Amino acid sequence: MAVQSDTSSISYTGNNSTVTTYAVPFVFLENSHLAATAKVIATGVETAVTLTNHTGAGNVNGGTVRTAVAVPATSTLTIFRTVPATQTTTYQEGGDFPAASHERALDKLTMISQQLKRDITNATATFGFQTVQSLSFAANGSFVKALYPWAKIVRVFAVGGGGGGGGAATTSSSQVAVGGSGSGAGAGVVIVDVDDLSASVAITVGAGGAGGAAGNNAGSSGGDSSFGSFITAKGGLGGSGGAAVTAPVIVNGTAVATANVATTVYSGSPALPTYATAAQVIAPVSGSSIAGTAVLPNATTSGANGANATLFGSGGSGGCNAENQASARSGGSGSVGIVIVEVLG
Structure with missing residues (x-):
């Protein structure tokens, strides 16, 4: 797999539904690597949203999710990738080179870099x-x-x-x-x-x-x-x-x-x-x-x-x-x- 886009988040206007799916147009390795928030458009108040019914983990084209609570049309739902900053790939001394595991580690490192880029932009916003x-x-x-x-x-x-x-x-x-x-x-x-x-x-x-x-x-x-x-x-x-x-x-x-x-x-x-x-x-x-x-x-x-x-x-x-x-x-x-x-x- 390859990380072919630098997109790591997507925003939608709420759809008032827990049944309608939201597209996730970027790659994510595991369901737990996705998180979401809902921001009230009028006030800017932001809360965490639990995601359910994930599809597409590990698919280079992304997948879909639903929300555990209905996000109203008066709020903006933002779905984003949040990857733990860990390195879990191991190499067996004397064994074959684990190309697939090595590529996954590189993919994860790229995702973490994109995540940091997104976070630093958000963290430095000054109102x-x-x-x-x-x-x-x-x-x-x-x-x-x-x-x-x-x-x-x-x-x-x-x-x-x-x-x-x-x-x-x-x-x-x-x-x-x-x-x-x-x-x-x-x-x-x-x-x-x-x-x-x-x-x-x-x-x-x-x-x-x-x-x-x-x-x-x-x-x-x-x-x-x-x-x-x-x-x-x-x-x-x-x-x-x-x-x-x-x-x-x-x-x-x-x-x-x-x-x-x-x-x-x-x-x-x-x-x-x-x-x-x-x-x-x-x-x-x-x-x-x-x-x-x-x-x-x-x-x-x-x-x-x-x-x-x-x-x-x-x-x-x-x-x-x-x-x-x-x-x-x-x-x-x-x-x-x-x-x-x-x-x-």
Whole structure:
């Protein structure tokens, strides 16, 4: 299965019925991964709604549901995907590569990323103000308050730099070497009253972690991104170096990074584990951030350098070598972080 659309929610006007079905036009893995709310159009009051009669779990085209209570036509029903942030796929050392389970884990990771994107949009909605100017920083800078005398608050979104992938050593017969991929950076959102800001607020944008040099060398962690002392988004962790070991072998993933001093916090995703045999190695899927995508696996029967991450805050992939490779491999670099300052008045 594949997640071919970035849609993860759908809204309808209530139909006053518990019998009429509502279409769910996006993929969901399990019935429990769907939730719903009803919002009174006139007042904005929102309540949770229990869903029943699910169909289509695991179907790439989605399915249908009903509601346990009749949602009136004066309310808006929103059905959305809510996937638990867990990783339940296991790899049996020495066993066959579980392609179907691995694909399901990637599907779930994509769904979690879409869920975070949706949640961060909802969580940062600020009523009573309008965004007058949005400032994006992909390098260090500063926010000068005097330039925006009309401002009431600022809403800051920060993402750290992604971790670099590890390098891989040379190999002999029956050996493999796989560098770990870097993890995604942490991210967060904070809302600050302009009266609480100093005249100039320093903005730091975390650099992407460097990939490990060719050989058994770890990648560097990404740098932290910050807006003064109001928010710090941690950089992703670097992947481990890949030593030459006897195949087959399972390569572990990396841990995650998060943010602190923030209203809303999102962890970066970890790099996933992978499996290597003497004949074929697969570079681990790197970690992604809320503002960047993972570097997908690269299977090779010889060897390959790690790939650099793109967008913001994602990890670079690790280098890898199958057996009898005389050239060491380098890891890919993580992508730079970003700080976005929305000025509202």
